[in-house]
Amino acid sequence: MGKANVRLGYAPTRRSIFSAPDAVKYRNLTRDKLEEMGIDFVDIDDINPEGLLYDDNDVSLIAEKFLREQVDGLFLAHCNFGTEYAAARLAKRLGVPVLLWGPRDERPDEKGIRLRDSQCGLFATGKVLRRFQVPFTYLTNCRLEDPEFSRGILDFCAVCNTVKTFRQIRILQIGPRPFDFWSTMCNEGELLEKFNIQLSPVPLTELKEEMRAAKTEKTEVENVKAFCRAQMEIGVTDEELTTIAALKVGIRRLADRYGCQAAAIQCWNALQQEIGIMPCAANSLLNEEGFPVVCETDIHGAVTALLVEAAALGETPSFFADWTVRHPDLENGELLQHCGPWPASCLQGRPSIGYPLAFDYPGAVEGEGKHGLLSIARFDGDNGEYRLLLGNAEGISGPYTKGTYLWIQVENWKRLEAKLVEGPYIHHCVGIHRNVVPVLYEACKYIGITPDLYDHNEEQIQAYLRGE
Secondary structure: OOOOOOEEEEOOEOOOOOOHHHHHHHHHHHHHHHHHHOOEEEOOOOOOOOOOEOOHHHHHHHHHHHHHOOOOEEEEEEOOOOOHHHHHHHHHHHOOOEEEEOEOOOOOOOOOOOOOOHHHHHHHHHHHHHHOOOOOEEOOOEOOOOHHHHHHHHHHHHHHHHHHHHOOOEEEEEOOOOOOOHHHOOOHHHHHHHHOOEEEEEOHHHHHHHHHHHHHHOHHHHHHHHHHHHHOEEOOOHHHHHHHHHHHHHHHHHHHHHOOOEEEEOOOOHHHHHHOOOOHHHHHHHHHOOOOEEOOOOHHHHHHHHHHHHHOOOOOOEEEEEEEEEOOOOOOEEEEEEOOOOOHHHEOOOOEEEOOOOOOOOOEEEEEEOOEEEEEEEEEEEOOEEEEEEEEEEEEOOOOOOOEEEEEEOOOHHHHHHHHHHOOOOOEEEEEOOOOHHHHHHHHHHHOOEEEEOOOOHHHHHHHHHOO
C-alpha cells in the first residue's frame, strides 16, 4: 500500500480592526505546526507581504495559485477575526473541502484589550459559508499544542483524500455481472451523471489476451509466483500458479491502460471455463497492492473499497466480504466470508492458495482474518437514492470455515440485519482494520450521499469531529 498524497491550500485570514502583527504571528506559528506534522501545503506568502487573506482583490490570485497547485482542501485559519466574505469567495471558487479553525484567544491584557477575537470570527465565517452554500468542516477553537488540533488536521486530510478519490473514480469492469446476481446490478449512466463515476468495461477475451502476453513475456509472472511462494502455502500446481500470476498481471495492465483505480470482475462461472482457475488469489494480490478488486462485478462494492482505503490515507488494505451466517454462540455475532480474495496482510498467520468452498477450480486464498477493531461500509443505491452504510465491529473467534473469513461482533445485529434487508444494501460489504467511520461520515457532506450509521452513534461521531 502506498501512502496518499494530500495537499492543502493554507489561507490564513485576518481583519483590519484587530491586531495585524498578532495575526502574522499566528500565521507563522500555524505554518510551523503544519510543517512539523509533515503536512503538504501551499502558502500565500507571495500574494501579499503578510501572507494573509484579507483583501478581496487577492482572492482571484490565491484561487489561481491553489488551482494551479492542485490543492485537495482549503484550510482557513482565522489568525484574528478574519474576513469572512473573502474566505467564502475563495472557498466557492475552489470547490474543495474546507477546514475552518482559529486559535484559542488569550486573556485580555491589563487594559482590557483583546488582540484577535478569532472565535468570534469563526461564527461569522461559518454563517457566510452557509450563505454561499459551501460545505465545511469545523475544527474546534483550540490551541496549536492541543491534541485535537493535530488529530483534526490529519482527519481533514483523510476527508480530502476520500473526496478526491470519489470525484475521480474509474472502475475496470471485467465482464458483465453473473446472470444470477441481480442484486449487483448498477445504473452506469446514473453513476456518471450524479457522481462522475466512470466504468471501463472489457470482455473476458481481452483479459485472456493480456494473460497470454504476460505468460509469453514471463518476467512479471515469475516475480508474482516468487512472491506467492514466499508469502503463502501453495496448494496448486505450478501451471495453475502461473495462470494465477498471469491473471494478476493481466488485470493490472488493463487497469493501467484504461486509467482505473479499482476493478470488478465476473468471477464465476464463465471465467473458469475460459481460464481454468478462480480469480480470488489474483484479486488478493492486487488488493494487497492497494488496487481493490471485488467479486461478482459488484461496481458499488468497488466504489466502497476505494472510499474506505482513501479514508485510511492508503495505509491499510480493505477486504471484500459477504454477510453470511449468524455466529452460533453470540447473539450479535456474524460471519464475514468470501471465497478467497482478501489480502494476506488482513489475515492471521500464513495463508494458503488452494480450492474454494463452492467451486472445483483452484485459485482461492484461505485464511482467517485478523481480530480487533474494524470499520465496515457499503456504498449502494436504488431508485435514484444513494447511501453509505457505516459502522464498527470487533473481529472475534468462531468456528473454522473455508475461504477467507472473519467472525465479527456488532453492537446490535438485528438492527443491522434489518438495514441490510430493507436496503438499499445487499449481502456484500467492505471491511478495513481501521476506524475510518468519522472520516467517511464527514466526507459524505462533500460528495452528496447520505451516511447511514448502523450503530446509531451519530452524536458520538460528531463529538469526535468537534474535538471532544
